[in-house]
Every structure is written in structure tokens, then in C-alpha cells.
Amino acid sequence: MQHKTIDELLKSEKTHIDVIVRGWVRSFRSNRFIALNDGSTIKTLQCVVDFENFDEEILKKTTVGAAIEVAGVLVESQGQGQTVEVQVSKLTVLGEANPEDVKLTILSPKRHSLETLREQAHLRVRTNTFGAVMRTRSKLAFAVHEYFQKNGFNYMHSPIITGSDAEGAGEMFRVTNLDAKNPPLDENGNVDFKEDFFEKETNLTVSGQLEAETYAMALGKVYTFGPTFRAENSNTSRHLAEFWMIEPEVAFNDLDANMDLAEDFIKYVINYALENCADDLEFLENRLLEEEKNKPQDERSEMKLREKLRFILENNFKRVSYTEAIDILKRSKPNQKKKFKYIIEEWGADLQSEHERFLVEKHFKSPVILFDYPAKIKAFYMRLNDDGKTVRAMDVLFPGIGEIVGGSQREERYDVLKQKMEAMDISTEELYWYLDLRKFGTAVHSGFGLGFERLVQFTTGMGNIRDVIPYPRTPGNAEF
Amino acid sequence: MQHKTIDELLKSEKTHIDVIVRGWVRSFRSNRFIALNDGSTIKTLQCVVDFENFDEEILKKTTVGAAIEVAGVLVESQGQGQTVEVQVSKLTVLGEANPEDVKLTILSPKRHSLETLREQAHLRVRTNTFGAVMRTRSKLAFAVHEYFQKNGFNYMHSPIITGSDAEGAGEMFRVTNLDAKNPPLDENGNVDFKEDFFEKETNLTVSGQLEAETYAMALGKVYTFGPTFRAENSNTSRHLAEFWMIEPEVAFNDLDANMDLAEDFIKYVINYALENCADDLEFLENRLLEEEKNKPQDERSEMKLREKLRFILENNFKRVSYTEAIDILKRSKPNQKKKFKYIIEEWGADLQSEHERFLVEKHFKSPVILFDYPAKIKAFYMRLNDDGKTVRAMDVLFPGIGEIVGGSQREERYDVLKQKMEAMDISTEELYWYLDLRKFGTAVHSGFGLGFERLVQFTTGMGNIRDVIPYPRTPGNAEF
Numbered sequence: 032m033q034h035k036t037i038d039e040l041l042k043s044e045k046t047h048i049d050v051i052v053r054g055w056v057r058s059f060r061s062n063r064f065i066a067l068n069d070g071s072t073i074k075t076l077q078c079v080v081d082f083e084n085f086d087e088e089i090l091k092k093t094t095v096g097a098a099i100e101v102a103g104v105l106v107e108s109q110g111q112g113q114t115v116e117v118q119v120s121k122l123t124v125l126g127e128a129n130p131e132d133v134k135l136t137i138l139s140p141k142r143h144s145l146e147t148l149r150e151q152a153h154l155r156v157r158t159n160t161f162g163a164v165m166r167t168r169s170k171l172a173f174a175v176h177e178y179f180q181k182n183g184f185n186y187m188h189s190p191i192i193t194g195s196d197a198e199g200a201g202e203m204f205r206v207t208n209l210d211a212k213n214p215p216l217d218e219n220g221n222v223d224f225k226e227d228f229f230e231k232e233t234n235l236t237v238s239g240q241l242e243a244e245t246y247a248m249a250l251g252k253v254y255t256f257g258p259t260f261r262a263e264n265s266n267t268s269r270h271l272a273e274f275w276m277i278e279p280e281v282a283f284n285d286l287d288a289n290m291d292l293a294e295d296f297i298k299y300v301i302n303y304a305l306e307n308c309a310d311d312l313e314f315l316e317n318r319l320l321e322e323e324k325n326k327p328q329d330e331r332s333e334m335k336l337r338e339k340l341r342f343i344l345e346n347n348f349k350r351v352s353y354t355e356a357i358d359i360l361k362r363s364k365p366n367q368k369k370k371f372k373y374i375i376e377e378w379g380a381d382l383q384s385e386h387e388r389f390l391v392e393k394h395f396k397s398p399v400i401l402f403d404y405p406a407k408i409k410a411f412y413m414r415l416n417d418d419g420k421t422v423r424a425m426d427v428l429f430p431g432i433g434e435i436v437g438g439s440q441r442e443e444r445y446d447v448l449k450q451k452m453e454a455m456d457i458s459t460e461e462l463y464w465y466l467d468l469r470k471f472g473t474a475v476h477s478g479f480g481l482g483f484e485r486l487v488q489f490t491t492g493m494g495n496i497r498d499v500i501p502y503p504r505t506p507g508n509a510e511f
Numbered sequence: 512m513q514h515k516t517i518d519e520l521l522k523s524e525k526t527h528i529d530v531i532v533r534g535w536v537r538s539f540r541s542n543r544f545i546a547l548n549d550g551s552t553i554k555t556l557q558c559v560v561d562f563e564n565f566d567e568e569i570l571k572k573t574t575v576g577a578a579i580e581v582a583g584v585l586v587e588s589q590g591q592g593q594t595v596e597v598q599v600s601k602l603t604v605l606g607e608a609n610p611e612d613v614k615l616t617i618l619s620p621k622r623h624s625l626e627t628l629r630e631q632a633h634l635r636v637r638t639n640t641f642g643a644v645m646r647t648r649s650k651l652a653f654a655v656h657e658y659f660q661k662n663g664f665n666y667m668h669s670p671i672i673t674g675s676d677a678e679g680a681g682e683m684f685r686v687t688n689l690d691a692k693n694p695p696l697d698e699n700g701n702v703d704f705k706e707d708f709f710e711k712e713t714n715l716t717v718s719g720q721l722e723a724e725t726y727a728m729a730l731g732k733v734y735t736f737g738p739t740f741r742a743e744n745s746n747t748s749r750h751l752a753e754f755w756m757i758e759p760e761v762a763f764n765d766l767d768a769n770m771d772l773a774e775d776f777i778k779y780v781i782n783y784a785l786e787n788c789a790d791d792l793e794f795l796e797n798r799l800l801e802e803e804k805n806k807p808q809d810e811r812s813e814m815k816l817r818e819k820l821r822f823i824l825e826n827n828f829k830r831v832s833y834t835e836a837i838d839i840l841k842r843s844k845p846n847q848k849k850k851f852k853y854i855i856e857e858w859g860a861d862l863q864s865e866h867e868r869f870l871v872e873k874h875f876k877s878p879v880i881l882f883d884y885p886a887k888i889k890a891f892y893m894r895l896n897d898d899g900k901t902v903r904a905m906d907v908l909f910p911g912i913g914e915i916v917g918g919s920q921r922e923e924r925y926d927v928l929k930q931k932m933e934a935m936d937i938s939t940e941e942l943y944w945y946l947d948l949r950k951f952g953t954a955v956h957s958g959f960g961l962g963f964e965r966l967v968q969f970t971t972g973m974g975n976i977r978d979v980i981p982y983p984r985t986p987g988n989a990e991f
Binding site for chain 2: 034039097126132153162169185189193235246257260273275502511
């Protein structure tokens with residue numbers, strides 16, 4: 032007889048069949064009712080033990096966290112809260128779990144702080160909260176792939192180790208094989224990276240965009256989905272040193288088409304989560320309500336978790352130019368009453384999270400796409416508008432979180448790009464291959480980047496980004 | 512009117528409709544027939560120009576590699592080789608391509624060596640060969656996700672930067688932020704990694720398996736699919752310093768179930784490629800035939816590419832113990848006639864690619880799974896058999912390529928694992944979390960690793976692993 036998952040059994044339409052189930056004990060009430068979980072669902076399967084007929088030693092070992100196997104008959108449940116349960120005929124303890132061990136207390140129903148759980152990152156995924164988050168994360172990742180593949184995109188693995196540090200998107204980590212203490216030196220007394228593994232200085236990628244562009248100019252529609260790195264000393268609830276990024280890039284798409292793509296894509300993956308993670312999202316919604324009970328009224332979320340997700344699906348993303356947004360912000364109450372931390376004085380200001388959230392949550396009350404930003408606050412590769420001072424950039428802004436997507440139409444004109452690189456001190460020699468794209472059959476193209484963990488945070492309602500990735504890497508932290 | 516991809520148009524059942532198509536010129540015959548490609552398929556769309564009615568300047572710029580837009584009517588084709596074509600009413604050159612530029616010669620129909628193309632990795636994907644390989648790579652990657660998600664697995668992102676160097680699977684790259692020339696030193700004069708970004712020495716991961724095990728012991732079935740790294744100085748056609756690895760891990764699976772999973776999984780993804788990459792695989796099959804024409808008869812493949820793929824689907828993987836395999840090899844002709852480079856003398860020998868290929872290609876004439884290897888040639892985490900000298904390891908061996916999958920049932924017994932780690936000098940302190948899995952609800956579990964590039968090589972028939980990943984990283988090479 033094949034062993035079935037609890038998710039399969041709970042969905043089973045047949046009862047009065049023999050089953051074998053394996054999982055971990057979540058609770059054991061009255062020496063009679065085992066709540067069994069195997070990770071396939073947040074739900075537990077009730078396994079009913081007729082304790083008088085079982086070995087007392089085995090029952091004693093049936094403690095929270097123990098791995099067990101039960102054989103029995105699947106029957107309709109008499110009790111509340113479940114439709115089926117197992118009448119156990121045989122109970123085997125596969126792996127004990129000492130109920131006295133302090134590490135196991137994280138499995139007790141008593142609430143533990145997320146900080147405490149973070150220290151047990153190898154065990155926290157056994158809790159309801161982290162099980163729900165990580166199952167949802169997996170489903171969201173699949174939705175990303177499914178969306179792009181359905182729409183004719185090619186998945187492209189951009190390189191992780193890069194010899195180019197030209198993009199300037201952020202501080203990089205060095206990848207090296209040289210002796211850490213006594214590196215070889217060249218004749219000028221500098222570290223001789225020619226002796227390193229790649230015979231040059233190499234770093235961990237901060238973005239796969241530039242390489243993705245090379246593929247878009249051949250395959251048409253491509254996307255990356257891989258890890259990216261920032262060596263920035265940001266100890267916040269929004270930053271990780273290692274995170275996963277999604278970067279689609281499409282030949283012949285202008286900025287409008289890019290905005291259409293971003294909106295359609297985000298709605299697809301969020302809808303996928305709503306449809307495929309119903310139980311986990313219900314749990315996470317209740318968790319959030321519980322958590323926010325301790326907060327003052329005005330700090331609580333305006334919408335429940337799934338309501339917020341449906342809000343994204345049901346609203347057109349409002350498209351607003353940066354210039355218009357600055358006007359709105361300048362005239363806004365929080366700006367005039369100096370409630371913003373950063374007062375908007377004039378056109379050209381970089382928007383902060385508080386401004387983005389004001390636009391989304393207070394002013395438009397819908398997701399917002401800002402576009403046509405000042406050239407001087409954006410990257411070198413964004414296409415210059417005819418006004419000579421704005422670029423075809425766009426940011427998608429979400430309630431509660433601010434920027435979730437940043438993208439642009441890329442500068443496809445060789446001369447304009449070269450000039451801009453020189454003005455911004457980006458090496459045209461090192462990025463010769465990026466300029467080549469503008470020499471040989473150049474065309475309009477656009478793309479964007481979405482930090483996957485931000486999406487998971489938004490979808491699961493988790494406040495700290497360290498709680499939506501299995502093993503978070505932050506300054507001072509690379510455990511496990 | 513929306514712009515459609517060439518793949519969509521070629522599959523279109525409607526003709527006599529207005530279309531706009533954008534892509535890159537592959538050829539322009541007789542000032543009349545443009546073969547247009549946009550990367551959505553290996554096929555080109557024939558665009559017919561009535562040259563007398565077009566501006567001569569524009570026709571002159573319609574050169575190989577140029578990006579163009581054509582507007583016209585989709586009609587049934589009179590010519591051979593295509594069912595539909597476009598009667599062009601308007602032709603716009605979006606981006607020129609100087610036909611004199613030496614870099615563009617790689618787009619000419621003349622064959623270029625794969626080595627030459629490798630130096631133009633940003634442009635090589637515009638050739639038929641690399642377009643076909645990279646589209647197939649994308650489809651294979653999706654098949655991996657689809658298979659696991661359909662079967663209830665959770666995708667898990669194991670960490671890339673790791674603080675643990677305990678696994679010993681290979682040489683690692685150091686990830687650091689310290690000054691390369693003058694790193695801070697501690698009181699003993701050693702490099703003070705406490706001053707580094709993560710406050711300890713960190714490396715790039717060689718495998719996500721150990722972390723995947725922590726998730727399997729909570730979520731039941733998980734898989735990783737991410738980049739892994741080896742700082743080994745192997746300049747071969749089979750090794751990369753950066754490659755993508757797939758590692759499923761399943762709680763309650765023993766080695767037999769693990770073998771079932773590996774076989775079922777591989778057949779699924781290969782079948783997916785056969786069904787979804789028909790045009791690309793046909794092209795690659797012909798490319799390979801062409802390439803092998805120059806080889807002596809006995810070095811040519813016995814089967815055509817797609818025949819070889821179907822061979823995998825149609826054969827049960829033969830399961831053979833290591834001990835049995837050694838007997839077969841010892842008695843084999845190439846061993847007795849000393850044709851093997853490494854003669855098999857006795858039980859305990861590590862098998863080389865030549866031995867694996869002999870078993871698959873000559874002896875069994877089917878894919879083979881070897882299992883129960885000597886403990887001393889395998890990793891510390893593999894489950895010890897009762898004989899005390901073999902472990903529950905398995906390798907899947909394929910024709911032409913040798914090992915494609917390596918896996919094992921993991922040692923789930925705390926005492927046995929701890930003893931083995933100590934004997935093999937693996938730090939039990941550093942891997943306390945790995946031992947914890949055996950303390951709290953331990954259970955039988957198994958998994959395997961499959962190097963994604965090996966799979967792409969096998970499926971596309973490409974001889975060199977550098978030609979199946981966009982930007983290969985090898986000793987001395989981290990270009991782009």
C-alpha cells in the first residue's frame with residue numbers, strides 16, 4: 032500500500048479504505064486524538080487511538096514533534112473541524128522527540144516571537160506560520176514561471192559571479208580564491224587579481240538585467256529568476272544581503288507595454304496564490320489580525336490580508352507621471368503640515384517610502400505606477416525623453432510596502448547611451464558588449480525587476496523580510 | 512493592431528489578415544524575400560517585398576542582423592518550406608547592422624566553431640544553434656518546476672552564501688568584503704573574519720542538500736533549483752565553476768522510492784522537451800549529424816539525438832548493485848584486455864566515466880542505476896547498510912555522459928551519523944543543526960542531485976558544457 036500525503040487524504044472522496052500515513056505529531060489529546068501533520072498542508076489529520084489496545088511505551092513516545100507512522104482506516108469524522116479521520120490500527124514511532132528539549136518549545140502552541148524562531152531557522156519551518164509562508168513562497172515562485180512560460184518568455188540564467196562591477200546598482204561582494212592574508216601582489220604592490228581563479232577581480236551580481244538584455248535582443252522575450260546580492264550594511268526589515276530577483280526583458284516593448292506587462296504579471300501571481308494557497312492564506316490572515324490586536328488602532332492594516340490581495344486584482348494600477356506626483360505631494364496635507372520626514376520642496380526630489388505610500392494609500396487609493404522620473408536620480412541605461420531631463424523609468428507602488436517593481440525602457444540609441452555612460456563615469460570599455468547591442472540591430476526594449484521576497488512579504492503579510500526566506504543573510508548573519 | 516510573435520503567426524490558422532511583425536533579418540534574397548526571426552521560434556517568417564515600390568535606401572539597410580518592422584498581409588505561401596508568408600506593405604528599419612562588421616560574421620550561414628562563438632557570448636544566442644539550445648534550456652527548467660509542483664513538492668531556495676564549509680563536496684569560493692590587500696588581523700595575526708560582512712568566513716555553496724533536508728523534515732517533499740559553485744581548476748568540457756543544480760529531498764522515502772523518483776522525474780522532463788521543443792531538437796539533431804560527419808565512424812553517436820531521448824523514455828532504468836557492477840566490470844573484455852584507462856582490480860574501486868559508459872552502452876544497453884556503494888568513497892551523510900561497509904547511495908548513469916544523478920538515503924540515526932562525522936572529521940559543532948534533525952522526530956529520508964547543465968547537454972547533444980549556459984564561468988573566464 033502506497034503512503035499518501037495528508038493533503039491527498041483530506042481531499043479524498045473515498046472513505047472506509049486502508050491507509051498508511053506518516054508525519055509529525057502536532058498534539059496528542061486525552062491519549063486518544065493525535066493531530067498529525069506532514070507538511071503537505073497546514074491542516075492536521077486526526078488519528079484516533081483506542082489507547083487500551085496499544086502498548087503504553089509507544090503511546091508515551093507519541094509526543095509533540097515525534098515522527099510516527101499510523102496504519103488504519105480512513106472514516107468520516109464524528110468530531111468537529113474535520114471531515115475525515117483515521118481509526119488507527121497500528122502506531123509506530125519512527126523518531127522520538129524529547130518533550131523536555133528547549134528547542135522543541137517552538138512547536139508548542141504558545142506563541143513565540145518571530146525573532147526567537149529566526150534563531151532556530153532549521154526548525155521554525157515546522158511551525159504553522161513558517162510552513163504557511165514557505166508553501167506560499169513555493170507557489171508564488173511557480174506562478175512566476177508559469178506566467179512567463181505561458182506567454183512565450185524564455186527563462187534565462189544570468190551569471191551569478193560577474194567580472195563587471197560597472198552597473199553601480201549597489202555595493203558588491205568579492206568572490207575570490209586568493210589567500211586571504213597574503214594575496215599575491217603585482218609589480219606596483221597592488222593585489223594581483225590575475226592570480227585569482229578567474230584571472231580578474233570578480234563579484235556577486237547585483238542584477239541580471241544587462242545580460243538579460245543581450246538575450247532579449249535575440250530571443251525576444253526573456254526573464255531571469257535568480258539570486259542577487261547587496262553588500263549594504265542595512266539592518267532593516269526590508270533588506271537582505273542575498274535575495275531572489277525576477278527580471279523580465281522584452282524586445283520591442285516600450286514603456287507602456289512594460290507597464291501593461293508588470294500589471295498583468297503581478298495580478299497573475301497574486302491570483303495564483305489566492306487560488307492555490309487558500310488554507311495557508313487564511314491562517315496567515317488570522318495570524319496578522321492576532322498580531323495587530325496589540326497595536327494602536329491607527330497602525331493596524333486597513334484591510335485584511337486576502338482583502339488586500341483582492342484589492343490588487345480588482346483595481347487598475349493608476350498611471351501617474353513623476354511630475355504630477357510631485358505636484359500632488361507638494362500640495363498634500365502631510366507635506367504642508369511638515370508631517371513627512373522628508374519634505375518635498377521641488378521637482379527632482381527622490382521619493383521616499385512615506386511619499387509612495389501616501390500616493391497609494393491616501394491619495395489614489397489604488398496601486399500606482401509612477402513614470403518619467405528625473406534622469407539624474409535614475410540609472411544610466413534608462414531611455415532619455417525628448418525633454419532631455421526625464422527618463423522612461425517606472426516604479427510600481429503598493430499599499431503598505433511602497434515600491435515593489437522598478438523598471439524602464441532602455442536607451443537603445445548608441446550615441447545617446449555612450450554619451451550618458453561617459454557623463455556618468457560608466458566604463459564603455461568594460462561594457463563594450465552592452466554597447467554592441469545598440470550597434471547590431473538595435474530596437475526599443477524594456478524590462479523591470481521585482482524583488483521576490485517583497486512579493487512574498489506582501490502576499491503573506493509578514494512584516495520582516497527575514498521571515499519569508501529560508502535562511503536570511505544580513506550583516507553579521509550567515510548561519511546554517 | 513497588436514504585434515504578434517513569429518511563432519504565433521506561423522501557427523495562425525487565419526490568413527488574409529493585417530499583421531505587424533518585428534524581428535531581425537536572417538537573410539534577404541533577390542531584393543525580395545526577407546527571412547525574419549524574432550527568437551520566438553527557430554523558424555523564420557518569409558516577408559515578401561515588391562522591391563519596385565520601396566525606397567531603395569531602406570532596402571539597402573535591410574541587411575543580415577538588422578532589426579526591422581514589417582506591416583502587411585498574412586497570406587498562404589506559394590513557395591516551399593512555409594505555409595504562410597507576409598506580403599509587405601510597409602518596411603521600417605528599426606536598427607541597422609553594418610554588414611562589414613567582423614562580429615556580425617557569426618550570423619552568416621557559414622559555420623563558425625563553437626569556440627569562436629563562445630568569445631561572442633552576448634551575440635551567439637542570435638545564431639540558430641544557441642537559440643535552439645537556450646529555448647530548450649528554458650523549457651527543461653520549466654519542466655523541472657512543473658514536475659515537482661504537480662507532485663506536491665515545495666520549491667525551496669537554499670542559501671547561496673554559506674557560513675558552513677563542512678560538507679566537503681569540493682573547493683569553495685570565498686565571499687568577502689574585507690580589504691583585499693590589507694585585511695584586518697586578529698591578535699594572533701590571522702585574518703579577522705569577525706570584521707567581515709557576515710562576521711565570519713563565508714563561501715559560495717557547493718550544494719543545498721543539507722539545508723533542503725531541514726525543509727524536507729517539515730514540509731515533507733521539497734526541491735531546490737539554484738546555482739552552486741566549485742572552485743576547481745578543471746578545464747574540461749564537463750565542468751563549470753558556476754552551474755545550476757536540482758536537489759529534491761523527500762521525507763519517508765527510502766532508496767527504492769528515491770530511485771523511482773529519479774527515473775520518473777528524468778523521463779518527465781525529457782518527454783516534456785520532446786513534446787515542446789520539436790523544432791529546436793530537430794535542428795539540433797541535424798546539427799549533430801553534420802558535426803559527426805567529420806568524425807571516424809566509431810566515434811559517432813549510435814543513435815540520433817531524438818532517438819537517444821526516446822531510448823531513455825522507453826527503457827526501464829536497470830538497477831544494479833555496485834558489487835554486481837564490479838563483478839561485471841572485472842570480467843569485462845576491456846578490463847581483461849586492459850583497454851580501460853583505469854583497470855578494475857578489486858571491490859572498493861571508484862568508478863570512472865569509462866566504466867559507467869561501458870555498463871550503460873555495452874553491457875546493459877539501457878540507463879542504469881547503481882546502488883549500495885562502498886562507504887569509504889561516498890559522503891558522510893549516506894545511510895550505512897547493515898553490512899557495515901556499503902551505504903545507500905545511488906548514481907543514475909546515462910549513455911554518452913555517464914553519471915547524471917547522484918543521490919542517497921540519508922543517515923537518519925543520530926548515533927551512527929555522529930560517529931561517522933567524527934571519524935571523517937566533519938565538525939559536529941558547526942553542523943549542530945544537521946544533527947538536530949536526527950534528534951527531533953527523525954525519519955527515513957532520501958534525495959538526489961542533478962546538474963542541470965548535464966541534463967541540457969544530454970537533451971541538446973551539445974558536446975561542451977560551456978555551450979549550454981548563457982555565460983559560462985571556468986578557470987580564467989568570467990566575461991560579461
